[in-house]
Amino acid sequence: MASVTLKHVTKTFEKQTVLDDICLDITEGSFTVLVGPSGCGKSTTLRIIAGLEKETDGEIWIGGQQVNNTAPGDRDIAMVFQSYALYPTMSVYENIEFGLKNRNVPRAERKKLIDEIAEVTGLADYLKRKPATLSGGQRQRVALARAMVKKPKVFLMDEPLSNLDAKLRNQMRQELIMLHKELGTTFIYVTHDQVEAMSMGDQIVLMNGGRIQQAAQPLVVYDQPSNLFTAQFMGTPPMNMFEAMIDASGKEVKIGNHPITKPLPANHLAALHSQRGQRIHIGIRPEKLQMVSHEQAPLSLVSKSDGFDITGIIDTREALGSETIYSVSTLYGRVMVKSYQEELLRVGESVVVYFPYVHCHYFAQNGERIARDAFFSTRADVSGGV
Amino acid sequence: MRAAEKLRPYLFTAPSMLIFWLFFLYPIGYMIYLSFTSWNMIHPVKEFVGLENYQELLADPDFHQVMSNTVLYTVLSVLIALGLALVLALWLNRSGWVYSMMQGAIFSPYIISLVSVSLLWLWLMDPQYGLLNWLLGLIGLPPSPWLSHNDTAIYALVLVSVWKMVGYNTLVCIAGLQSIPKELHEAAQLDKASVWSEFWRITLPMLSPTLFFLLVVNTISSFQVFDTVKIMTQGGPVNSTNMLVYYIFEYGFEFFKIGYASAAGVVLFVLIGLMTVFHFLILSRRVHYR
């Protein structure tokens, strides 16, 4: 167990800045997920922690020790690669043994450790096999066993599940969460999959373009995204985002050219006061919108005072079983609605979409979140996978 | 209609089958036939003599020497050319213009015609005016007789062969090294492998298909050495550099004993066939293929 700290870490490849001033605190024993779109620098960050890549600038600390000049083999870490990187010419046993041998662990003890690990990972029957004769899931386990047997202080994993099929991936996800609980070791896990990030991490570090966008617990990232990018990266479909204009008085809000049907409540207007006369972005998650067919709208209970609404026509419908995703064209533009209603609405149907104020997010012109009073029920201390 | 359907695959393969029969099977068959005859290439009758040519061949002390020369030459050339290539590949397998230039430089002998190479080395190895002896003199060593003494001549030929082959081998080895996934080396680093154990446990096993390929190709081509012998030594001094293909050439086209030369040709053919089978059956079990 050890904490990992990056201080102002920068990395450039031939003048291309890949990591820009990364500052990151990873607490001892946490399950931290680095997530972000492809090419944002997640792997590079992980590889710098491992020592496989040399940082251009900045400090790397593992367990209270600066390791900038420590060889990867001496950093007390283990890494699971996306490709697993099993040694193809060695048997499963030898693969697991290699790291121990190089650390001069005596033969008898090696055997004991490997037998233990093989039992835990369910590889006992495969120890003599070559990696090429194993299935994807089994190779994954060998990679894990090879990492675990060294009893590292920090586990690094770079998209370890992305080569597995969906079912196996779900299963391994659960197993990794369990494993983390049992070992209590610090896990740093890289993925581009936001669902994996939400479900596994107790801290999410969201990256884009070589910068950290937000580092927080999963539900904080989801409920209080710190900027436009974060808001739209997490969640499927992504958060609806509308360009809006606040008039000089700070009272009236227009989305596009259309004033919203009911004025925002006073506390929202207060928070937006500094943005008078400026453009902002209003965001709302698809599952927070409520939608009824036009005929039922007046009768519906949702058309109460705590929200505004817009009429529209359903363009497309994806019925996924447990939920249904509608794309609705409105005067505000395209609106994605995720509904859990049993009764489906038809494509082409005229509908009213309600925007509850309580679920509206505001972002300034520069993309930064505009904070307002602690309004959200704080789900923050609930963390993924725990 | 049906007949045409049946005929089609044969028609498609006909051109390559024709070439195969005409230029491969027919000459081999003809050579085997000739090896049972006595013929001087001019006489209208090829007299059938049974196994007489083979008996004569196996009893000829010159042939024994030729065989041991060929084996010595092949083993030395292949081992040195491969070992040196591996070392060079490990050294030159990095980016940067210096390394690219070095790679180009050691590859260049490979594209020069063997005849020119032979003439060049003949001159370099000249006992009196050659550059090599001048260099030896510079560092205070006694001059070497090179090609002109039966103790050293075959090693001089090995030197030329290594010089010619090592560039190609190195380039193929570099390609082999580059096809080893980078993550394997990284995983080894994380496993705290020493440079030594990384080489023995990862690099070398992963490179084994490449080395095996080179071993087969080099062995076969060394076994058939001819140009350098013909131009540089004509098999001498005192038969010390006479090797199988040159021996066949001499009997066939200088002594016109076609039947006898064919018998030696059959021996060469069988040996190379056996070597190939041996390589693939026995050695390939110890080689890792992905």
Ligand SMILES: Nc1ncnc2c1ncn2[C@@H]1O[C@H](COP(=O)(O)OP(=O)(O)O)[C@@H](O)[C@H]1O
């Ligand atoms: N060895 C390298 N040389 C040059 N550019 C690299 C190298 N490794 C990564 N990059 C670049 O750095 C950026 C981030 O890469 P990476 O960390 O692998 O992204 P991610 O893992 O988030 O997909 C990419 O634009 C990639 O092209």
Ligand SMILES: [Mg+2]
């Ligand atoms: Mg990556």
